[in-house]
Amino acid sequence: MKCPQCAFEDTKVLESRLSHEGRSVRRRRSCVQCNYRFTTYEKEEEFSFQVVKKDGRVEAYYRQKALRSLQVACSKRPISMEQIEEMMDRIERAIQEHGERTVPSQKLGDMIMEALHAMDKVAYVRFASVYKDFKDPDEFLAELKGLS
């Protein structure tokens, strides 16, 4: 991102905020050279990232897909769609702030699980049972015990 003041190529991101309506991200930036501060609005495709699956396949990250699986995990739980959206905002922001263009699917799953764990244990177990695809019932029970 070029500085509009001195055209220097490197700027520092001071703050990133996702806007809910426009699906864009608002960034406060500061020029590394002249310290000029300015704000940019970037569209979703400009800050989206890709997910690397376990078998090495790379696919675009789809927020809707993540939201859908979370909605299923959170159904009939005292969690609003807004809370789910906010949770994904935080996770996306953490990935973006890291500056990564790709993220392993396992890492993304772990981040979602961690956030769910703090929010609702039942939703966490539901999501974990799908995500971790437990082959062994003992493994699943061990996960459940870890919750208490």
Ligand SMILES: [Zn+2]
């Ligand atoms: Zn500058």
